[in-house]
Amino acid sequence: MSQIDSPIVALDAMGGDGAPREPVRAAATLSRGTNIHIQLFGRSDLIKAELDRVEHNPANLTVREASQVIAMGESPREAVAQKTDSSLVLAAKAVAVGEAHALVSAGSTGALVVSAATHIPRIAGVKKAALAAVHPTRERSFSNDRFALILDVGASLRSDAEDLLFYAMMGHAYASRISKVPQPSIGLLNVGSEEGKGDEILTKAHRLLREESRLNFIGNVEGTDIPNGIADVIVCEGFVGNVVLKMAEGMGEALTNLGAWAFKQKFAWRVGMALLSGGLTQLKSVTDYREYGGAPFLGFKRLIIKAHGRSSEHAITNAVKVAAKGVRGGVAEQIEEAVGGFERRRA
Amino acid sequence: MSQIDSPIVALDAMGGDGAPREPVRAAATLSRGTNIHIQLFGRSDLIKAELDRVEHNPANLTVREASQVIAMGESPREAVAQKTDSSLVLAAKAVAVGEAHALVSAGSTGALVVSAATHIPRIAGVKKAALAAVHPTRERSFSNDRFALILDVGASLRSDAEDLLFYAMMGHAYASRISKVPQPSIGLLNVGSEEGKGDEILTKAHRLLREESRLNFIGNVEGTDIPNGIADVIVCEGFVGNVVLKMAEGMGEALTNLGAWAFKQKFAWRVGMALLSGGLTQLKSVTDYREYGGAPFLGFKRLIIKAHGRSSEHAITNAVKVAAKGVRGGVAEQIEEAVGGFERRRA
Numbered sequence: 275m276s277q278i279d280s281p282i283v284a285l286d287a288m289g290g291d292g293a294p295r296e297p298v299r300a301a302a303t304l305s306r307g308t309n310i311h312i313q314l315f316g317r318s319d320l321i322k323a324e325l326d327r328v329e330h331n332p333a334n335l336t337v338r339e340a341s342q343v344i345a346m347g348e349s350p351r352e353a354v355a356q357k358t359d360s361s362l363v364l365a366a367k368a369v370a371v372g373e374a375h376a377l378v379s380a381g382s383t384g385a386l387v388v389s390a391a392t393h394i395p396r397i398a399g400v401k402k403a404a405l406a407a408v409h410p411t412r413e414r415s416f417s418n419d420r421f422a423l424i425l426d427v428g429a430s431l432r433s434d435a436e437d438l439l440f441y442a443m444m445g446h447a448y449a450s451r452i453s454k455v456p457q458p459s460i461g462l463l464n465v466g467s468e469e470g471k472g473d474e475i476l477t478k479a480h481r482l483l484r485e486e487s488r489l490n491f492i493g494n495v496e497g498t499d500i501p502n503g504i505a506d507v508i509v510c511e512g513f514v515g516n517v518v519l520k521m522a523e524g525m526g527e528a529l530t531n532l533g534a535w536a537f538k539q540k541f542a543w544r545v546g547m548a549l550l551s552g553g554l555t556q557l558k559s560v561t562d563y564r565e566y567g568g569a570p571f572l573g574f575k576r577l578i579i580k581a582h583g584r585s586s587e588h589a590i591t592n593a594v595k596v597a598a599k600g601v602r603g604g605v606a607e608q609i610e611e612a613v614g615g616f617e618r619r620r621a
Numbered sequence: 622m623s624q625i626d627s628p629i630v631a632l633d634a635m636g637g638d639g640a641p642r643e644p645v646r647a648a649a650t651l652s653r654g655t656n657i658h659i660q661l662f663g664r665s666d667l668i669k670a671e672l673d674r675v676e677h678n679p680a681n682l683t684v685r686e687a688s689q690v691i692a693m694g695e696s697p698r699e700a701v702a703q704k705t706d707s708s709l710v711l712a713a714k715a716v717a718v719g720e721a722h723a724l725v726s727a728g729s730t731g732a733l734v735v736s737a738a739t740h741i742p743r744i745a746g747v748k749k750a751a752l753a754a755v756h757p758t759r760e761r762s763f764s765n766d767r768f769a770l771i772l773d774v775g776a777s778l779r780s781d782a783e784d785l786l787f788y789a790m791m792g793h794a795y796a797s798r799i800s801k802v803p804q805p806s807i808g809l810l811n812v813g814s815e816e817g818k819g820d821e822i823l824t825k826a827h828r829l830l831r832e833e834s835r836l837n838f839i840g841n842v843e844g845t846d847i848p849n850g851i852a853d854v855i856v857c858e859g860f861v862g863n864v865v866l867k868m869a870e871g872m873g874e875a876l877t878n879l880g881a882w883a884f885k886q887k888f889a890w891r892v893g894m895a896l897l898s899g900g901l902t903q904l905k906s907v908t909d910y911r912e913y914g915g916a917p918f919l920g921f922k923r924l925i926i927k928a929h930g931r932s933s934e935h936a937i938t939n940a941v942k943v944a945a946k947g948v949r950g951g952v953a954e955q956i957e958e959a960v961g962g963f964e965r966r967r968a
Contacts, residue, residue: 428812431820465775465863472860473778497867498874513819514861516812518868520844525872527845 280309281601283594284365284374287316288343289381291584294320297380300590302330310598313374315340315361340364346583350384354392362386366393369576376597378568380581380590387429387571394574397606399613403573404441405429405512405580406448407519423449423458424500424508428516429571435478438462438509439486443612444572445507446489451603452596453506461495461505463514469493479509488612568593575606627656628948630941631712631721634663635690636728638931641667644727647937649677657945660721662687662708687711693930697731701739709733713740716923723944725915727928727937734776734918741921744953746960750920751788752776752859752927753795754866770796770805771847771855775863776918782825785809785856786833790959791919792854793836798950799943800853808842808852810861816840826856835959915940922953 287297294316301312302325311334314321318339325335342360344353354363362381366389369377377394379386387405396403406425423445426433433441442460449458462480464472469480471494483491495505500518510518568579568589577600581593600606634644641663648659649672658681661668665686672682689707691700701710709728713736716724724741726733734752743750753772770792773780780788789807796805809827811819816827818841830838842851847865857865915926915936924947928940947953 431812463864465778465860497864497869498871500868501871502874510864513812514864517810517844517857517861518864521847521865521868522844522872524845524848525869527849 278375278601280311281376281598282311282313282374283376283378283597283601284313284315284368285590285594286361286365286377286379286381287314287321288340288361289379289386290581290590291380292586293380294324296585296587297590298324299328299587300594301335302328303587303591304594305331305334308334308595308598310334310594311336312594313338313365313368315365315368316343317341317361338364338368344382344385346382348382348385350382350388353382353385354388362389363393366390369578370394374576375601376577376579378579378581378590378593378597380583380585380593382583383428383580386578386580390571390574390578394576394578397573397575397610397613399617400440400444400573400609402426402430402433402437402440403571404444405569405571406445407515407569409522421449421453422503422506422508424463424510424515424518425572426510426512426515427519427569428512431511431513433475433511435475435482438475438479438511439482439616440573440613441509442483442486442489442491442507443616444609445509447605447608447612448570448572448600449506451605451608452599455506457490458506459490459492459504460507460509461492461499463500463508463510463518464494464496467494467496483509486616488615568596570596570600570605572605572609575610577601577605625722625948627658628723628945629658629660629721630723630725630944630948631660631662631715632937632941633708633712633724633726633728634661634668635687635708636726636733637928637937638727639933640727641671643932643934644937645671646675646934647941648682649675650934650938651941652678652681655681655942655945657681657941658683659941660685660712660715662712662715663690664688664708685711685715691729691732693729695729695732697729697735700729700732701735709736710740713737716925717741721923722948723924723926725926725928725937725940725944727930727932727940729930730775730927733925733927737918737921737925741923741925744920744922744957744960746964747787747791747920747956749773749777749780749784749787750918751791752916752918753792754862754916756869768796768800769850769853769855771810771857771862771865772919773857773859773862774866774916775859778858778860780822780858782822782829785822785826785858786829786963787920787960788856789830789833789836789838789854790963791956792856794952794955794959795917795919795947796853798952798955799946802853804837805853806837806839806851807854807856808839808846810847810855810857810865811841811843814841814843833963835962915943917943917947917952919952919956922957924948924952 287294313336315338318337321337340361342357344360344362368374370393404426406423407427408421425441568581571578577597579593579597581590634641651657660683662685665684668684687708689704691707691709715721717740751773753770754774755768772788915928918925924944926940926944928937
């Protein structure tokens with residue numbers, strides 16, 4: 275699938291709090307301004323009703339009927355197994371057989387992880403796929419062209435040293451193709467910055483990462499370094515990545531609540547809050563992973579992007595654009611090559 | 622050691638950025654206002670020179686000569702093994718043989734962990750000691766009487782289900798004796814709040830915690846819940862606890878930097894920052910673990926309190942008071958009893 279100029283993206287039109295309205299509007303906007311072809315999976319009556327309300331270019335859109343919807347609260351495993359006619363499962367299957375190049379959904383993360391794992395082929399050599407969180411950092415202005423990535427944030431819980439190396443290869447491939455940073459810096463999340471820190475898994479991962487000369491490995495990083503944006507890509511096991519991601523969300527909420535609270539408390543604080551809002555927004559963007567449209571789920575032969583459940587049309591538009599950019603840039607092929615190279619050198 | 626009314630605390634007078642000045646001043650203050658007896662370990666010439674400058678009650682102070690100092694950058698293992706005449710090692714030995722009831726140091730955390738592990742007897746049944754971080758939470762006004770505890774934050778890296786249960790028992794004993802909360806709520810840090818979440822270790826820990834009827838176990842908690850203060854005690858393995866603790870510190874630094882940055886940027890932001898400083902201080906206290914004088918290192922027959930490296934006289938005073946309160950309340954005995962009860966029921 276190299277050299278694809280007009281990527282086909284399978285979009286789960288029923289996923290996310292704003293579905294089907296926000297995904298359909300995103301597709302309509304993209305149909306008019308890009309050469310991305312979007313397959314909208316979902317209840318065709320609802321999708322068409324939304325499309326009728328907005329300008330769109332029918333040549334770049336296909337509506338594909340799916341009678342079922344996987345809701346946020348459902349058990350991912352059961353839902354994916356039983357709802358074989360759901361928008362998500364049908365979209366994943368379309369991607370698996372090559373009818374589309376990438377999959378985008380703002381629905382349940384668990385269901386996306388399970389349906390991808392069930393239907394979409396893994397890259398040879400990759401034992402564990404990894405869900406990445408993409409976030410801006412304090413030092414950086416945020417755009418698609420500069421971001422920090424942390425992976426895995428919960429596709430699995432535990433990792434061995436080789437998994438961590440593969441996360442780094444996948445993060446490198448994604449960051450170097452999607453951002454404009456040709457050699458993204460890679461950090462290994464650990465309990466100290468010195469080389470010998472951590473248990474056997476971490477010290478072995480450190481060695482493997484150092485030996486992999488194609489990676490710009492900067493060594494161990496600590497919790498303190500996450501908000502500081504010391505590395506473009508931070509690798510860690512899914513358990514700690516998940517806790518860190520959610521803790522950042524909690525901190526973001528605390529900041530939001532501080533705003534609401536300050537507003538209620540005192541006139542001086544209310545004025546202060548208003549004057550400072552630009553500064554707080556900058557800090558909040560460090561903690562609010564929602565600002566970024568999509569988080570990649572890496573390790574598969576096709577590109578998979580999870581958009582946040584509360585995604586607006588704008589956020590889903592960004593997620594689809596990122597998916598298309600990844601397809602054009604050959605992110606999956608790049609990961610395949612890196613993993614293959616490692617396996618050959620080891621053999 | 623039950624029913625101790627006049628606790629003897631061994632204080633490392635050479636530990637921390639402000640040593641020996643801040644620890645000695647803290648001891649001087651305490652000697653005049655409490656019935657805590659403090660043994661000051663360190664270079665007696667330096668300690669006496671500091672004491673000469675401040676009012677103190679000599680009846681409540683003993684100066685114990687230690688010719689060596691363990692510095693912050695030293696390898697904990699080597700330093701503790703080689704510097705047998707250091708203030709920290711001599712203080713730990715004094716506690717071990719019962720010359721003092723508790724140990725307080727603001728020096729290197731690693732050296733304190735190693736010297737305690739080397740010299741101070743562990744409570745029978747406790748395989749892994751746990752370092753706890755104590756912090757105020759958003760919902761709460763902060764005082765010694767209400768705090769949240771997270772443990773382990775790095776005394777070891779990995780934990781099995783039983784270690785996590787013992788962390789909960791130790792956290793319960795400490796929080797119920799030091800705070801005024803008789804039944805502190807306990808949460809298990811996990812990747813989701815539902816009961817079946819996590820790997821085998823976590824699901825087994827969940828079962829053990831639920832079965833332990835003396836604990837007020839509220840179930841799994843997530844990263845989001847840490848800044849929200851949903852539980853009085855959060856238990857987790859040391860690796861993730863360490864990352865979480867340092868990430869909170871990094872967030873606190875980001876807030877501080879935001880202040881400095883806003884001050885430089887625009888007059889409006891400068892005014893806003895000044896008006897808002899009360900609100901930001903409240904939020905910052907959520908992320909700044911330094912605000913609290915001491916973090917307990919639990920699982921030993923004596924109480925051990927680590928004060929922050931940048932502790933002022935005030936912070937060290939608090940740490941010593943907490944140590945004395947823990948001695949009077951019988952925290953170590955309470956842990957011994959809880960662990961013993963579990964072992965008997967299992968047998």
